[in-house]
Amino acid sequence: MKQEDVDFWKKQIDATNRFMAPKHKIWKRLLEQYRLEFSDLEMEESKQRKISRYYPLTRQIIASTAFFNPRVLLRVEENKNELRAEVLERVSNAALVLQGAKKEVQQQIFDTLYCNIGWVKTLVNPPGDKDLAPPYVANDSMMNGMITHQRRSPFDIYPDPLTPPHDFGQARYVREDMLAPYEFVMEDERFRDLKASHRDQIMPLTDAEAEERILDDIQQTNLAADEEEIQAMRDARIAGKFVMLHEIHDRMHKRQITFASGVEQPLEDVEHPFLAGTTHTEPDPFTGEERVTGFTPTEGYLVTNGFPYIPMKFDHSFDSFYGLPMMAYGEVTQLGIIESMSRRMDSLKRGARIIVGNQKEKSLNPNVDEELQKADDGHVIWSQDPNNSFRELLTGNILPDQLGAESDLRNYEEQTLNVGSTSVGGARVTATQSALNASFGQLNREWLQDEVARVFEDITYDNLRVMADRRYTPTNFIVNVARDENDPVFQAITSDMLSARFVVNIEAGSMKPLYDQLERDDALQLFNYLIQVPEVPRQESLKMLLRAFRVPNVEKFLGDDTHTDATRAAQLENMLMLQGQQLQVNPLENHRVHMEHHQQLFKEPQFTQGLLPQQQQQVAQIMAQHMQLHQQALQQRAQGLSPTAGAGGAGGGADVQGNPGGTVAAAAGQVDSAVRSSAQTIGQKVSVDPDQN
Numbered sequence: 001m002k003q004e005d006v007d008f009w010k011k012q013i014d015a016t017n018r019f020m021a022p023k024h025k026i027w028k029r030l031l032e033q034y035r036l037e038f039s040d041l042e043m044e045e046s047k048q049r050k051i052s053r054y055y056p057l058t059r060q061i062i063a064s065t066a067f068f069n070p071r072v073l074l075r076v077e078e079n080k081n082e083l084r085a086e087v088l089e090r091v092s093n094a095a096l097v098l099q100g101a102k103k104e105v106q107q108q109i110f111d112t113l114y115c116n117i118g119w120v121k122t123l124v125n126p127p128g129d130k131d132l133a134p135p136y137v138a139n140d141s142m143m144n145g146m147i148t149h150q151r152r153s154p155f156d157i158y159p160d161p162l163t164p165p166h167d168f169g170q171a172r173y174v175r176e177d178m179l180a181p182y183e184f185v186m187e188d189e190r191f192r193d194l195k196a197s198h199r200d201q202i203m204p205l206t207d208a209e210a211e212e213r214i215l216d217d218i219q220q221t222n223l224a225a226d227e228e229e230i231q232a233m234r235d236a237r238i239a240g241k242f243v244m245l246h247e248i249h250d251r252m253h254k255r256q257i258t259f260a261s262g263v264e265q266p267l268e269d270v271e272h273p274f275l276a277g278t279t280h281t282e283p284d285p286f287t288g289e290e291r292v293t294g295f296t297p298t299e300g301y302l303v304t305n306g307f308p309y310i311p312m313k314f315d316h317s318f319d320s321f322y323g324l325p326m327m328a329y330g331e332v333t334q335l336g337i338i339e340s341m342s343r344r345m346d347s348l349k350r351g352a353r354i355i356v357g358n359q360k361e362k363s364l365n366p367n368v369d370e371e372l373q374k375a376d377d378g379h380v381i382w383s384q385d386p387n388n389s390f391r392e393l394l395t396g397n398i399l400p401d402q403l404g405a406e407s408d409l410r411n412y413e414e415q416t417l418n419v420g421s422t423s424v425g426g427a428r429v430t431a432t433q434s435a436l437n438a439s440f441g442q443l444n445r446e447w448l449q450d451e452v453a454r455v456f457e458d459i460t461y462d463n464l465r466v467m468a469d470r471r472y473t474p475t476n477f478i479v480n481v482a483r484d485e486n487d488p489v490f491q492a493i494t495s496d497m498l499s500a501r502f503v504v505n506i507e508a509g510s511m512k513p514l515y516d517q518l519e520r521d522d523a524l525q526l527f528n529y530l531i532q533v534p535e536v537p538r539q540e541s542l543k544m545l546l547r548a549f550r551v552p553n554v555e556k557f558l559g560d561d562t563h564t565d566a567t568r569a570a571q572l573e574n575m576l577m578l579q580g581q582q583l584q585v586n587p588l589e590n591h592r593v594h595m596e597h598h599q600q601l602f603k604e605p606q607f608t609q610g611l612l613p614q615q616q617q618q619v620a621q622i623m624a625q626h627m628q629l630h631q632q633a634l635q636q637r638a639q640g641l642s643p644t645a646g647a648g649g650a651g652g653g654a655d656v657q658g659n660p661g662g663t664v665a666a667a668a669g670q671v672d673s674a675v676r677s678s679a680q681t682i683g684q685k686v687s688v689d690p691d692q693n
Contacts, residue, residue: 019161027114033334051337065448074088107151116322116323121310125148169304180243246259246261271297312452355391476492570596573626
């Protein structure tokens, strides 16, 4: 890299550090308050009554926005093949589960609440353990050979300071800081072309740098550590010999650049790995499989916004990409409630109950004070003047305004942060106010939930786009590619299966609590309406209802009525074979249903009475050949092979009972055996009466 470019990036690193420093200060203060550390209260820590308002609000927001697994709905624009869209949906939903995207996004929501923006990074984990991206510590938690998404700490992400507030895609660059083990950095194949003089400059963090970084980590990860824990973490960090790396994604020049602290020249300066383009392949001379031999970039990126980072941002700002975190708007109410509660409890503690007695009573009964202190229920204390001899001093009363102030603070907090459907602050409100608060809480929740759904949409978009590139297509990602999920055909994902123009939509309701019950209620309402519409087939309405209630095998539950089309096709084929026509097997046929109806042909009057023995023998042979094709197709499915024309369909690799493999082949063999037995019987009859016409 030219020296002027090195100087530019050094200045940008310094500029982004200064740009993010005041924001880090705010985030750290909010995270301290989440840990019940209130340094801004004007009272001694021993008198503070630490009641967290952040904790229940954080749980409520996360639970109400990303509680369940999201459900991907996908539409293919350029291809009207419904099966293609359905397969892409299965790929997308299965990928989210394999990647553990739900837990990453949940942590991202937490980051967004306290740091304004949360981040998830798109990564590819190649097969094996050596070819990993920094910081080299997550390979065992990710599926090998699979695209994945991981949450990144907001304290480690440094966007371009000139990024507009509404569009991350207009940033010139983004930088990520990461600590990587020294030994892995030195063994990384990407850095081996670095000059020996520059490689010698790569050094682990010093003791002082390691300790400073640990203190930052403690504040970033909500860890309330004491001195012993800090010392243990410091020793582990120093012994681990970590190197600070600065990974820069330059969108304008389509480059990925990696600097290391203390090294002048970058360790890496390459074309961005997620550029869109044309992948060149050629067959392997030994295996015949296609292998990638080159890549020519075209325009654009495989990832959203041109960066392998997906931001989550609940609120907007005016002149900067970053604004105040959501919880910062509740900081004043949090501190106010704690201060008021602390003063109230302190006042009650200092305001002990005091009784003033008449001196004359003491002279008449020297032990009257002890009797008052130790008196049990029903105990009688004799006094000369019970009404005037003793009087209680009223101390420790709470001012009404203080209780009202606490109630107002809770009200303001709910107006800002509440996502529930009812008031939880205990404030006294009218029925009208309660209805308005409930509507606002629902609106607020749906607003936040829409942003979470948008993140899942971007993750799904990146998944499909990156996996469609042959450089990154997973080799062990198996999904069902059959039309019917009850009879699956499992096949490894290939890039051509994902090459389509598609529109991704996340059903936001799929992340709500009680989603299953809501879905079933909606399905029941829709079924009650559709069942009265004559244009809608009854069987399709029943299928929709049974799927909503998670019935595992819909077709088996409904019986043969669901195979009407397959039955009619098989009956038509029987008529054609009675006429002596030889037929091939369509890949999309339901082979099991076809074989069952073909076997019934030998019992039909058209066969037993309408044909001569020679004709019966000819039809039996045609039928045997046709049944053999069905049997071969079923065997291919049982072995997990994709269906091919004339040899199989999309019905799946399971038998009538849902058992895979050998049971399917056995069932098909029984049908074929019956056909051959029938043909043999006809042949014997012909040999007995050779002259019969």
